[in-house]
Amino acid sequence: MCGIVGYIGNKKAKPILINGLLRLEYRGYDSAGIATIESNGIKNVKNKGRVAELENNSEINELEGTIGIGHTRWATHGKPSEINSHPHMDNKKTTAVVHNGIIENYIELREFLSKNGYEFLSETDTEVIPNLIHYYYEKTSKSGKLDFLKAIKETVNQLKGSFAIEVLNNDFKNEMFVLRKDSPMVIGKGIEENYISSDIPAILSFTKDFYLLNDFEFAVLGRDYIEFYDSNLEKFNKEIKNITWDMSSAEKGNYADFMLKEIFEQPKSIRETIGSRVVKNARIQIDELDISKEYLQNVDRIYIVACGTAMYAGMTAKKILEKYCRIQTEVDIASEFRYRNPLITDRTLCIYISQSGETADTIAALNLAKEHNAKTIAISNVIGSSIVREADYSLYTHAGPEIAVASTKAYTSQIVLLAILGIYFAEVLGVSYNELEELKEEILEVPTKIEEVLKKADQIKQFAKKIANEKDVFFIGRGIDYTVALEGALKLKEISYIHSEAYAAGELKHGPIALIENGITVIGVMTDNLLSSKTISNLQEVITRGAKTFIVTNQNLENVSFNEIINIPQISSYISPILSVVPLQLLAYYISKEKGLDVDKPRNLAKSVTVE
Ligand code: M6R
Secondary structure: OOEEEEEEOOOOHHHHHHHHHHHHHHHOOOEEEEEEEEOOEEEEEEEEOOHHHHHOOHHHHHOOOOEEEEEEEOOOOOOOOOOOOOOEEOOOOOEEEEEEEEEOOHHHHHHHHHHOOOOOOOOOOOOHHHHHHHHHHHOOOOOOHHHHHHHHHHHHHHOOEEEEEEEEEOOOOOOEEEEEEOOOOEEEEOOOOEEEEOOHHHHOOOOOEEEEOOOOOEEEEOOOOEEEEOOOOOEEOOOOEEOOOOHHHHOOOOOOOHHHHHHHOHHHHHHHHHOOOOOOOOOOOOOOOOOOHHHHHHOOEEEEEEOHHHHHHHHOOHHHHHHHHOOOEEEEEHHHHOOOOOOOOOOEEEEEEEOOOOOHHHHHHHHHHHHOOOEEEEEEOOOOOHHHHHOOEEEEOOOOOOOOOOOOHHHHHHHHHHHHHHHHHHHHHOOOOHHHHHHHHHHHHHHHHHHHHHOOHHHHHHHHHHHOOOOEEEEEEOOHHHHHHHHHHHHHHHHHOOEEEEEEHHHHHHOHHHHOOOOOEEEEEEOOOOOHHHHHHHHHHHHHOOOEEEEEEOOOOOOOOOOEEEEOOOOOOOOOHHHHHHHHHHHHHHHHHHOOOOOOOOOOOOOOOOOO
8 A cells, every 4th residue: 555754854855765665665556756845845756657767757856855755656546647646735836745545535625625716636535635734724824833733633624534644835844744543654763864654664774763653643853853742732742662673674685575585584483473472381471461360251252353364364263262261253354344243242352463553444343342342452563553552452473574465474473473362361261271281382393393394495486387377276274274275375366366266175065176177276285183184085086177286284195196295394283374374375476486476566465455
């Protein structure tokens, strides 16, 4: 989705803004632009296409200013074009704005402004913002920045929807204005320079000291100060947060792509997520939670709610919560949950999972639980993200920044954290099973076992070459393996554009087997001792019909003939997806490479889906 950067300091803003925009490319976009304050006023340069095209835009060489804003646009209202790109300016060219989010009532605001003599050049919802700011600013005595802040405040009072906005104005050549509502925005503090971004990694090379803006908080950035104003325009102080992610975690290093790097980082990201939460022969420690036995005994059900890969991670936790905590657990897609009037009471516990913490549907689903006074827990990878701020409790996966659009290390970190949470609840409830003690030990062994699986990369690469030109690929599994099949199919379609579907293996005969024909590839996942023989039978049925088979397993399959078998280490079936997904991640990656596609930035997709 769209990305925002901003800079104010003593250096030329242009290269810093371009650097930030390049680091935001992974979010997905189709046009880019920057505006700086020059000696003769604001200068705005933008175009359709990549940031590289913006860098080559001849007009950009004229930008000398040391204060500026930048944007990558993912088209929502109006096609990708220069005119629709941000920054947008008001009719009088006094104010420049970049905006992330959606203004739902922009049509009526356009009508209002049109009646007041304003004209619109673009098809965007955003263009109403600089014009409204101009309209309201003209009504003040224009005697200082408080008047300009009042104009921004009046403007945002009229806006319905979500927005993070950055504003420049010709009257304030040494200041930059920002505000957010339901769309991420962070402010980076430097020495005699300050930064803005929608995403921490974009400015991580410049600073590690961040302020996290809350909804309807305004910030005014000067070169050596940052002022915060609440929604009544009263000044207040904000706590600074130090981000521990290191810069190398947001760079490719020696890897060809972020996705490959992130797949190989999984032993580390799992270790970091486990941290001190799991220690042999001791109870699980989750310092962030304060949940009593009485509360858990009274919980009527648990909902785990998320989108995409995060939802598939959520599916893995149902078994542990139902078996050991004896609490009915349902896993929901956030965009469905929010509209289906779910049975939420004040005894319901809702767990929300989101790598970015900014997914619009997940946030809305969380707010729904709050309306019903249910307790909420957020699991996110991004410090200070929106779901973290909204939930009663927040747990972080410490996977480090995930840049590739296709989620890999965040997914495995989410699974490990959910398993830890399940054991924690069981311990709070006072249940004790040897199996849970063993599971703790297994969790501690996961990083080393992933290292073993990663050694299979070459074998997987060779198989990927054989199937890179397929049109359809099917994934099957049972129980926990079915959840991995879903994730494997999502990964493959996201980055290779091959049509891929996952089925619970037992469902094949109820319809999907009609699609099996000579030469088609079926990928089977088998890690569950109790269910594997059943999946083998299903695989034999597809082999009989001419399918090629790629198997990920920790079972002994000596008597069955498959085309390719990736053996993975033994592991408890509660957490087996952490290992069994790795070959599927690598397969998707190598197929995408074989097809010459942009692995990290697949078409039509965005890293952070901040609109519904
Ligand atoms: O940031 P989130 O975890 O909330 O994102 C949810 C999905 O959009 C995300 O997992 C998506 O499915 C990924 N592209 C999967 O690789």
